[in-house]
Amino acid sequence: MPLPPTWQQFLDEAGGLSRFTGRFFSQGFKPRYEITELLRQCYIIGYKSLPLVGLTGFIMGLVLTMQLRPSLISYGAESQLPAMVGIAVVREIGPVITALIFAGKIGSSIGAELGSMKVTEQIDAMEVSGTNPFKYLVVTRVMAATLMLPVLVILSDAISLYGSYLGINIKGVISMDLYFKQVFDALSFDDFVPAFIKTYFFGFAVGMVGCFKGFNSSKGTEGVGRSANSAVVVSSVLIFILDLLAVQITDILGLN
Amino acid sequence: MAKRAINNVKLGFFVLAGLLIMIFSLYMIGKDTNMFGSNYTLKVRFENVHGLTSGNNVRYSGIQVGTVKRVKILSDTLIEVSMLIDTKMKQYIHKNDIVSMSTDGLMGNRILNITPAKDGSPLAENGDLLITKKSVSTDEMLETLDKTNKNIRDISQELKLTVLKINNSSALWKLLTEETLPDNLRASSFSIRKAAANADGMVQDLHTIINDLRAGKGSLGSILTDTAIAYNLNEAVLSIQQVGNHADELVRELDDLTKGLKSDVNSGKGPAHAILKDSTLVIKLNNSLSNIEKGTEAFNQNMEALKHNFLLRGYFKRLEKRKK
């Protein structure tokens, strides 16, 4: 039975990504390990994303607080503001917003970088130079993205909560001590741990899709642009799908 | 090469910062759930836990000391709750301490409260079963409130009936509108005032006599040695005092009565009461009047006796002459 072309393209894409992921697992954990390159990528992917992620996190916390405030006041629950913002940021907004920003910055840069390396034969050149380009380029980037996003999310959460603290102090008064006490009182491990674990998957998805798109970039500069673009689109959608899965799984495990 | 080393330092700083924040927040979250630090288990049994679950807080006199570890059903009427308590509390929690359940705030989570028994019982050991106190739950409160409401309904129904009956009874209203009663009372109080005035006059008389005595009219020494005179004088003063007391009492009672009547009439209740008061009043009034009469009589007698005393005879004669 012939499938419509768009479906065929979609399935082709999904199959390709699955094979690519399989290749990652079959090759990624065998020597030789590209430690130096991994550290370099961690630096580029993690450290260099911090200002952007921190800025968005800060604004998010501030805006969320100011948006929630009027409705909480109308319920007379203004004192619940730190607890509500804390839960919202730690459980959902921190991980997802950070992952989306991360997808926008890192997904596209990996897609474009690998795409241009593919187009200018740099990947072939690596292979000729006795380097497994999959390990050197893909495994390191995917690992770096997987390891760095959780760190970024934690820092972004912290910055977000600080932003929220300032947001409360714009119109009200709360001490730093009381604010963080209320936030941590409202939080439990059930809030923190699933949200933290899912960020690994977000990071993995961003790295994997970015590398897949870049590695399979078609020839020409247009192909590079397209792979960067679709890397962002696909990884953003994947983040939401993974988020949906995560909430289902935590629900089944009774962690909600 | 040097650049790469600096980058690694930055990366290390970045990752360490993330790790530190994570460890800090895990510690902050875990601090209240007793995940860190040593603790021991205490048990308590309830009939109904009202939605208490593991992780709920346990407080000792309002201080956070631990969490609920597990809620286990023992039988259809008994549920055992295991609590993880901070080991530091071991020296405070006694075997007879009472555990009760309440709610954190109006709509908050369930919490367990350990209240010190203060009876000097031994300290609770790991795994000990503490005593429970049935706590007031919102449900029970509502149930009681419902009963109270029913009672109030019954009472108000009966009250309504009573009021209706009072309104329909003409006799009671007549009593209330009676005008002779206050008039009689007024008359009584008038006579009392008169009696008091008499007594006052007598005291004044005595006063003049004593003054005269002091002024040396008559023989002071004999007066003082004459025990009969002294006795008579004493008697007279006492009688006067009595009269005054009675009069005072009477006035007070009268006052009370009028006040009572006034309030009774104002609030429109207790005409029967007023009647009751009336009868006692009459008796008391009579008593008082007779007392006063007796007092004045005794005084008169004393005066007569004084007049006939040989020592004072001259004085009284002079007094009569002067009057003429």
Add this chain to the structure above:
Amino acid sequence: MEQVLTIKQESKVLEVTENVLVIKSLYKSFGENHVLADFNLELRKGENVAVLGKSGSGKSVLIKCIIGLLVPDTGSINVLGRNIEELSIHEMDELRTKIGFLFQSNALYDSMTVRENLEFPLRRHWIKLSAGERDKKVMEVLTNVGLAHTVDMMPVELSGGMRKRIALARTLILDPEIILYDEPTTGLDPITGKGISTLIKEMGEKYNTSALIISHDMSCIRATADRIVMLIDGRCYAGGTYEELRENKDPKVKQFFE
């Protein structure tokens, strides 16, 4: 000069039987497109052979099969006495240290400086060198291509011709026995292209390499190649020196010389 030439000729004569590269009945197709069909080639030591063909005739496919970037459908490729089909990944990597490959687009790593680009193959092939030795080697090869001053520049700062020279330096740094050139003068102006052609010839002599040059640029081929193989319809259509082929009356051969 005369003496040097005679020595070189003598060595050529001595090793004439030693083929560094033997390709036998190579087939490679992409779907319905039969790029290589029964292609045969022999490359002797010290020889510079040019493979001439139109764009899309499968020239690049051929050298990518030799270096192992593409796997042929059938046929054998023997490099330095070893059949590459039978080699493990590790052995292949080892063999690759003896084969230089100059990419058409240079394939310089954009994220690295010229020095790092040149050091990359040294590091990756587990060649144990101290920092000083490595640095010496980098400078030596850069001086040979005439670009010692660019050592700390990024590839984007360089012109096309300079990039090509750096790329050549990178292939030379491992002292390869065979160098595969993929269209070395494409995208360059004729004067720069001529300079590159000269450099290829010079370096081939200096480092005593054999070379397989893929090109459709006749001036480059004329300047560098000892022998020309014409790749038409996926196989060796004609062969010989530049002069021999120019005399060839076959229309398919002739069109390259017009």
